Amino acid sequence: MRKIFLTLFLLFVFSSTLFGSELIVTVIDVGSIGDSILIQTPRGKNILIDGGFTDLGEFNDFWDAGKDIVIPFLKKKGIKKIDIIVASHAHADHIGGLIDVMDEFEVGEVLEPGYPYTTRAYRKFLEKIKEKGIPYSNTKRGDILDWEKELKVEVFSPPKKFFKGENACNNSSIVIKLTYKKVSFLFNGDIEREVEKNLVENYGEKLKSTILKVPHHGSDTSSTVKFLKMVKPECAIIPIGKNNTYSFPNSGVVEKYEVLGIRLYRTDLDGNVSIRTDGIKYEVKTETPHHFGRTSLKEQPKVVGGDIEKFYEYAEKGWTLMKNKKFKEGIEEIKMALEINPDSSDARSKLGYGYKKIQEFKLAEKEFKKAISLNSKEFYARLHLGLMYMYQYKTYKTDIALKLFKECLEIEPEGKYTEMLREKIEDLGKEESEEW
Numbered sequence: 001m002r003k004i005f006l007t008l009f010l011l012f013v014f015s016s017t018l019f020g021s022e023l024i025v026t027v028i029d030v031g032s033i034g035d036s037i038l039i040q041t042p043r044g045k046n047i048l049i050d051g052g053f054t055d056l057g058e059f060n061d062f063w064d065a066g067k068d069i070v071i072p073f074l075k076k077k078g079i080k081k082i083d084i085i086v087a088s089h090a091h092a093d094h095i096g097g098l099i100d101v102m103d104e105f106e107v108g109e110v111l112e113p114g115y116p117y118t119t120r121a122y123r124k125f126l127e128k129i130k131e132k133g134i135p136y137s138n139t140k141r142g143d144i145l146d147w148e149k150e151l152k153v154e155v156f157s158p159p160k161k162f163f164k165g166e167n168a169c170n171n172s173s174i175v176i177k178l179t180y181k182k183v184s185f186l187f188n189g190d191i192e193r194e195v196e197k198n199l200v201e202n203y204g205e206k207l208k209s210t211i212l213k214v215p216h217h218g219s220d221t222s223s224t225v226k227f228l229k230m231v232k233p234e235c236a237i238i239p240i241g242k243n244n245t246y247s248f249p250n251s252g253v254v255e256k257y258e259v260l261g262i263r264l265y266r267t268d269l270d271g272n273v274s275i276r277t278d279g280i281k282y283e284v285k286t287e288t289p290h291h292f293g294r295t296s297l298k299e300q301p302k303v304v305g306g307d308i309e310k311f312y313e314y315a316e317k318g319w320t321l322m323k324n325k326k327f328k329e330g331i332e333e334i335k336m337a338l339e340i341n342p343d344s345s346d347a348r349s350k351l352g353y354g355y356k357k358i359q360e361f362k363l364a365e366k367e368f369k370k371a372i373s374l375n376s377k378e379f380y381a382r383l384h385l386g387l388m389y390m391y392q393y394k395t396y397k398t399d400i401a402l403k404l405f406k407e408c409l410e411i412e413p414e415g416k417y418t419e420m421l422r423e424k425i426e427d428l429g430k431e432e433s434e435e436w
């Protein structure tokens with residue numbers, strides 16, 4: 001009798017350490033554009049949100065995050081079965097990698113928004129679910145998902161009627177709040193500002209979460225200040241690979257998280273980021289030593305005491321005006337923003353851009369230089385100052401332009417402007433070696 005008791009006791013101890021009572025969420029570095037997040041529940045379930053990028057050769061076939069990254073990662077963890085796959089939305093950088101994952105692992109069920117989409121990757125994704133006979137359903141706002149007794153899983157979006165317009169697919173993303181006792185996570189695919197606004201209006205304080213998955217890879221289409229102030233996360237994680245040609249995350253967005261005092265992790269710099277929690281405390285681990293946002297801790301902008309919402313209201317309005325070629329009006333807005341937060345290198349850089357466009361080159365130069373002095377990793381100020389020195393005859397400084405472009409490539413070796421920068425560097429190099 002005693003022996004049986006002892007065995008049972010040992011079994012209990014063993015299983016409680018094996019399965020623990022910990023929730024582990026890992027944001028996987030999928031190398032390129034894309035999300036993939038593994039949730040390991042306290043009772044040992046494996047839930048995978050998204051699987052990174054591949055479009056099966058539709059537009060390019062250089063990258064297959066499913067085969068190259070996600071599958072090896074799951075295997076290394078000793079995972080044999082995925083209980084639930086959540087496909088946040090139909091874009092190839094989210095569902096692409098899931099197709100191979102479904103081939104490789106037993107999958108309990110697949111959840112996705114069901115937004116009507118016609119790409120080859122999405123069609124293949126649906127075909128694979130059918131082929132494998134995996135239970136499949138759509139989820140919508142208001143659903144409560146039964147993942148495990150101790151976990152509260154609420155679906156906040158998409159609403160019953162999908163958003164319309166050119167960002168409709170991103171805006172159809174499943175938004176889930178996962179709560180384990182006192183620690184909560186907000187997962188949100190690629191939602192953009194329209195959905196953020198809608199969530200703030202519909203859920204308000206309920207959005208508050210300990211940890212935020214940054215929407216849309218840190219693009220400036222998302223992370224509006226009103227949304228961030230409502231979610232009020234202690235830390236946030238951007239899933240984005242080094243080799244992305246979108247120049248994500250946007251440097252202004254990175255600055256915004258820092259200004260708001262939100263600890264920011266990004267998989268392009270930190271590698272896989274995992275959060276372990278017993279529901280009370282949590283611990284964040286990064287694959288490589290944590291990189292404090294843009295640069296070093298001491299260089300981070302001060303958390304501004306002033307009306308930061310107002311600052312972003314002016315700054316965002318100013319930038320929108322400039323994008324619509326209303327430079328003079330844009331400049332006025334950004335100047336008002338800078339009165340609130342003079343240390344914003346992003347706003348300085350945008351102000352410089354506005355001055356450059358109305359040919360106030362001296363003022364532009366001053367703002368660009370100031371932006372660079374505020375942030376040693378400031379990209380756009382270097383880019384535009386370099387272009388100004390290269391092309392505006394009154395400010396020709398081609399040697400400095402060359403230096404600035406080289407610095408740009410160091411800051412962002414792979415991005416939207418990489419090819420253009422390489423060309424300019426080559427052109428300027430040629431000029432240097434010409435002999436007279």
Ligand SMILES: [Zn+2]
Pocket residue numbers: 033034035091093094190216217
């Ligand atoms: Zn995406």
